[in-house]
Amino acid sequence: MDTEDFLKTVRSGKIDPVYLFTGPGAFLMGEAWNKLLSALLPKGGGHFNGERLQAKETDPSDLIGRLAVVPMFGGRRVILVENVEIWGKTALSAIENFVRRIPSSSCLVMTASNRKSVEGLAKAVESIGKVVQFRSPGEREAPRWLTERAKQLGKTLSLKAAFLLVETTGADFQSLASELEKLCTFVGDRERIEAEDVLEVSGSNRTFSAFELLDQIKGGQADKALLSLRSLILSGELPLKILSTLAWQIRIIWQVKDGLRQGIPESQLAKRIGAHPFVVKKASEQAGRFTDAYLYKVIEAVGQTDIAIKSTGTSPELLLEDLVLTLTRPEVARAAKPR
Numbered sequence: 001m002d003t004e005d006f007l008k009t010v011r012s013g014k015i016d017p018v019y020l021f022t023g024p025g026a027f028l029m030g031e032a033w034n035k036l037l038s039a040l041l042p043k044g045g046g047h048f049n050g051e052r053l054q055a056k057e058t059d060p061s062d063l064i065g066r067l068a069v070v071p072m073f074g075g076r077r078v079i080l081v082e083n084v085e086i087w088g089k090t091a092l093s094a095i096e097n098f099v100r101r102i103p104s105s106s107c108l109v110m111t112a113s114n115r116k117s118v119e120g121l122a123k124a125v126e127s128i129g130k131v132v133q134f135r136s137p138g139e140r141e142a143p144r145w146l147t148e149r150a151k152q153l154g155k156t157l158s159l160k161a162a163f164l165l166v167e168t169t170g171a172d173f174q175s176l177a178s179e180l181e182k183l184c185t186f187v188g189d190r191e192r193i194e195a196e197d198v199l200e201v202s203g204s205n206r207t208f209s210a211f212e213l214l215d216q217i218k219g220g221q222a223d224k225a226l227l228s229l230r231s232l233i234l235s236g237e238l239p240l241k242i243l244s245t246l247a248w249q250i251r252i253i254w255q256v257k258d259g260l261r262q263g264i265p266e267s268q269l270a271k272r273i274g275a276h277p278f279v280v281k282k283a284s285e286q287a288g289r290f291t292d293a294y295l296y297k298v299i300e301a302v303g304q305t306d307i308a309i310k311s312t313g314t315s316p317e318l319l320l321e322d323l324v325l326t327l328t329r330p331e332v333a334r335a336a337k338p339r
Contacts (some may be wrong), residue, residue, distance in 0.1 A: 004154060006132045010039045018099045018129035020122055021111040024136030024310060027174040029111055032132070033080050040076055040107065048077045055110075061090040064098045067106040080109040085117040096124035142166045146176060150193065153184050160195045164274065168198065170244025195274070213242075214249055217298075218289060222328040227326055239316035240309060243323075247302045249283075254295055256280055257287035301326060 001009075003025075009015075015036070021029045037050050053063075058081055067077060088097070095110075099121075102108060112118045115131065122131050143162035150157035157180070169179050181199070183193050184202050213232070216225035232242050234260075252273070259269045270280040305323045310314045 001130050001132050003032065003132065003134055006032060006130065007035060009036055009130075013039065015040060015107060015202070016129035017107055019107075019109045020115075020118070020125040020129075020131045020133045021109065021134055022113070022115045022118075022122070022131060023134035024113060025173070025323055026111075027172075028134050032134070033109060036107075036109065037078065040078055052080045053082070055081050055084045055086050060087060060094050064094065065164045067098070067102060067108060076107055078107045078109070080111070082111045083113070084110045084121065085112045090278075092121055093117065096121050098333075099124050099129070100110060100127055102128065109180075142173070142176060145173065146180060147178060149177065150184075153180070154191070155187070156192045157183075157315055158192065158194050160274065161193050161198050163197045164338075167248050168245065170238075170241040170243070170248075172238055172240045175238055175241045179214055208325050214246065214253075214286070217324060217327045218286075220328045220330055222325060225324045226321060229320055233317060233320075239320050240306070242320060243302060243306055243309070247299060247306075249300050250295055250302070252279060253283045253286055253290060254292075256283040257290070257292075260284065260287055298327060 006019075010032075019036075021032065023029075033052070040050075063079065063081065067079065069077075084092070084095070087101050099108065110121070110125075112121075115133075125131055143159065143166055146162045146165060147157045147159070150162075165176065165179060165183075169175050183197055184203050187193055187197055213225060213228045216228055229242070233239065255273045256266075256269055259272065264272065266280050266284055267277070269284075270277045273280070301323055304320050308314060308319050311321075
């Protein structure tokens with residue numbers, strides 16, 4: 001079952017006693033959990049039991065005991081346990097046996113980063129409930145998701161604004177949701193959110209940081225680049241967002257570089273590529289400092305890091321540091337300078 005089918009069944013009131021959420025879409029899993037709670041929450045909020053737990057802090061036998069007992073004052077006991085793949089074989093086996101006989105007074109939701117790590121549990125869940133696959137949506141799906149979410153918040157997000165927000169923020173849905181909420185607050189009572197609003201709220205500051213980081217990388221200034229990177233992370237920027245912003249910056253420089261070669265003025269380039277004049281001006285300043293070969297090398301390295309972050313258990317922060325160190329090696333940095 002995919003996310004949309006799950007939400008449809010929840011809206012229809014057909015709630016299964018057990019679910020297994022799998023995949024890398026942690027933010028969307030949290031959203032789905034909240035929708036499930038809303039569907040099960042009685043009017044007035046009485047007689048409701050809902051808990052959100054981490055598997056590493058939860059003893060499976062205690063969990064089974066709590067779910068097996070019918071709530072004293074009625075209602076339904078609903079428990080979410082995240083990252084159950086960390087449980088050992090014995091614990092998983094106990095949960096597998098329990099979910100096949102879970103009482104109707106309970107609703108258990110479990111999450112795992114991938115199905116393969118808990119295949120036995122997935123099959124047990126499917127015998128009585130549903131396994132829901134949460135994909136990590138990319139940049140293509142993000143604008144549509146943003147426009148739909150804006151509607152839920154009582155706003156109309158223009159398509160250009162949605163694409164620009166993805167360009168400047170990346171396809172991390174938690175970050176996108178946060179930026180959208182800022183935009184809703186920024187426009188106040190105005191119903192429609194335009195691209196200009198995105199630039200006002202989130203464009204310039206983030207781009208400036210990315211330009212600085214890219215300057216330091218190009219200059220082979222490993223120490224400064226690492227300090228800038230760590231500063232961004234400490235300020236709350238997510239690693240994937242930093243990476244996507246860096247990729248976006250390279251694309252902008254490449255577009256501006258190509259436009260300048262064609263003799264197109266900066267003012268026209270800003271309209272042509274849908275970027276803020278500040279962004280185009282900064283990219284124009286950098287365009288002559290980078291060779292096409294170096295830009296390609298950076299975008300290739302960024303792509304490899306993106307795959308590593310999404311498919312390995314290595315710390316995203318460490319992978320970003322490795323990227324910076326790779327791109328600031330003297331032989332790589334020299335390749336950036338036009339001869």
